[in-house]
Amino acid sequence: DTAVSQTPKYLVTQMGNDKSIKCEQNLGHDTMYWYKQDSKKFLKIMFSYNNKELIINETVPNRFSPKSPDKAHLNLHINSLELGDSAVYFCASSSQVAVYNEQFFGPGTRLTVL
Amino acid sequence: AQSVTQPDIHITVSEGASLELRCNYSYGATPYLFWYVQSPGQGLQLLLKYFSGDTLVQGIKGFEAEFKRSQSSFNLRKPSVHWSDAAEYFCAVGQPLSGGYNKLIFGAGTRLAVHP
Numbered sequence: 001d002t003a004v005s006q007t008p009k010y011l012v013t014q015m016g017n018d019k020s021i022k023c024e025q026n027l028g029h030d031t032m033y034w035y036k037q038d039s040k041k042f043l044k045i046m047f048s049y050n051n052k053e054l055i056i057n058e059t060v061p062n063r064f065s066p067k068s069p070d071k072a073h074l075n076l077h078i079n080s081l082e083l084g085d086s087a088v089y090f091c092a093s094s095s096q097v098a099v100y101n102e103q104f105f106g107p108g109t110r111l112t113v114l
Numbered sequence: 115a116q117s118v119t120q121p122d123i124h125i126t127v128s129e130g131a132s133l134e135l136r137c138n139y140s141y142g143a144t145p146y147l148f149w150y151v152q153s154p155g156q157g158l159q160l161l162l163k164y165f166s167g168d169t170l171v172q173g174i175k176g177f178e179a180e181f182k183r184s185q186s187s188f189n190l191r192k193p194s195v196h197w198s199d200a201a202e203y204f205c206a207v208g209q210p211l212s213g214g215y216n217k218l219i220f221g222a223g224t225r226l227a228v229h230p
Binding site: 004040041042043044045048050055056090092100102103105106107108 | 163220
């Protein structure tokens with residue numbers, strides 16, 4: 001019973017391609033997040049959705065577009081991939097949009113752009 | 115803006131030894147503080163959190179952390195480290211946003227290696 005799942009786990013692609021990463025949570029949470037972890041392990045939030053509504057949108061290039069078809073899913077689509085997009089992308093969810101609620105993280109998707 | 119500093123990039127301890135991982139934060143009001151652990155190839159798991167009250171917080175896997183306002187610190191400790199504790203440890207602070215929302219600001223992480 002995976003709480004937060006992501007697909008694929010590994011993604012290797014060429015520069016200029018378009019790719020998507022999918023995230024699903026079965027915890028009944030109403031808030032989901034995307035984080036990017038770079039090669040130095042630095043973790044930074046990219047987006048957050050609450051009940052399918054975008055609530056956090058950091059200074060991320062507009063080549064990155066999150067899509068939330070329902071509360072349980074938050075997908076990340078990336079257009080025109082660049083070398084600098086290589087990173088591990090983590091999806092997370094929490095029960096409320098409140099800082100004191102634990103965020104549950106998925107296993108990550110390692111994206112490599114060649 | 116809030117920030118989190120983890121001064122130690124890499125720490126190595128012997129199994130059975132005590133451990134302290136340092137975390138300093140920058141925030142004007144009472145912070146919401148967290149410690150997460152990331153095992154190799156895995157996502158992040160919450161070890162413990164502090165919001166208010168007792169400044170010594172107990173977490174999972176035998177970890178504890180102490181909030182010290184005067185030092186702007188939230189150091190993570192464990193009295194006896196096990197080989198399975200080898201992982202990356204992240205300190206984070208919650209940053210409130212308009213509309214009642216918030217986000218987590220993470221430190222750069224400390225990689226813990228455990229010698230047998």
